[in-house]
Amino acid sequence: MFRSVLRTNAPMALRRAAPIAVRVNAARFMMPTRNYSAANKLTNDAVQTRVLSVIQAFNKTNSVADVSAKTSFHQDLGLDSLDTVELLVAIEEEFEIEIPDKVADELKTVGETVEYIASNPEAL
Amino acid sequence: MSNVLGIGTDIVYIPRIAGLLQRSMTKGDTRKLQMVINKFMAAPEKQKLLKMVGDLNDPSPNNKATAYTAGVWATKESLLKALGCFVPAGSIPPAQTVYSKLFYKTNTETGRPIVHINNKFGQENLLYNDFFEKYINNKVSIDLSISHDKDYLISYCLIKSNAMK
Numbered sequence: 001m002f003r004s005v006l007r008t009n010a011p012m013a014l015r016r017a018a019p020i021a022v023r024v025n026a027a028r029f030m031m032p033t034r035n036y037s038a039a040n041k042l043t044n045d046a047v048q049t050r051v052l053s054v055i056q057a058f059n060k061t062n063s064v065a066d067v068s069a070k071t072s073f074h075q076d077l078g079l080d081s082l083d084t085v086e087l088l089v090a091i092e093e094e095f096e097i098e099i100p101d102k103v104a105d106e107l108k109t110v111g112e113t114v115e116y117i118a119s120n121p122e123a124l
Numbered sequence: 125m126s127n128v129l130g131i132g133t134d135i136v137y138i139p140r141i142a143g144l145l146q147r148s149m150t151k152g153d154t155r156k157l158q159m160v161i162n163k164f165m166a167a168p169e170k171q172k173l174l175k176m177v178g179d180l181n182d183p184s185p186n187n188k189a190t191a192y193t194a195g196v197w198a199t200k201e202s203l204l205k206a207l208g209c210f211v212p213a214g215s216i217p218p219a220q221t222v223y224s225k226l227f228y229k230t231n232t233e234t235g236r237p238i239v240h241i242n243n244k245f246g247q248e249n250l251l252y253n254d255f256f257e258k259y260i261n262n263k264v265s266i267d268l269s270i271s272h273d274k275d276y277l278i279s280y281c282l283i284k285s286n287a288m289k
Contacts, residue, residue: 085144085164086147086148089156089159089160089163093159101220102221104220
């Protein structure tokens, strides 16, 4: 019975398939994708807040009250290369990313780190 | 005429390494520890350290693992400084690449430290193949000395030109 119904309606179903599919796709697949990106798009402010939390949890720094985007890890926070290894791993853990060697060498300030994370689509 | 191309030295306060390992070790889970050592240890060094760490159900670094990690860290830092003596700054690969992919340290049976050059570095890191062929591959050899005193460890290395031997 179902076979005959399907056969009977098949040509009509095919003719109508395209526009319906477009509408269904738009509703079911495109919208959630846009919502997904919107929901997971990390703003610079949100990233900065979390980066500051990571820095604050770091033993070397007592307060982040004076920390801004321009704050340098080495010159302002007094972090050396060994501290930087630990801080980078803490940031990688926080955002579930792996910072490439070259980028790690280039991240000298809080602002540069925030920008890199905010522009990294893998960052959560 | 000297064949020394570069010298480098580094000093480590060992309790800092102990703290780093302690904070990176979780009971039964080496994930964070591996993330940390990936930054400065090559594969043979990582294998050796993980063996030293041993019982992961007791996540406290032993003195041997701490001293080994301190030695590797100081070695890599001194090597990077030595590279800076004869390679233009813009041509040196990122520190983590040098630390974890270019060099690795072992010890002879008598304990003498030896630095090895990963001879596949160029083909494994094509971006830095020019650097490797121009300055490192078959062109240099390395001498390393490490000394400890209680809480401190120091490394000193020489990078020498093979051509001048």
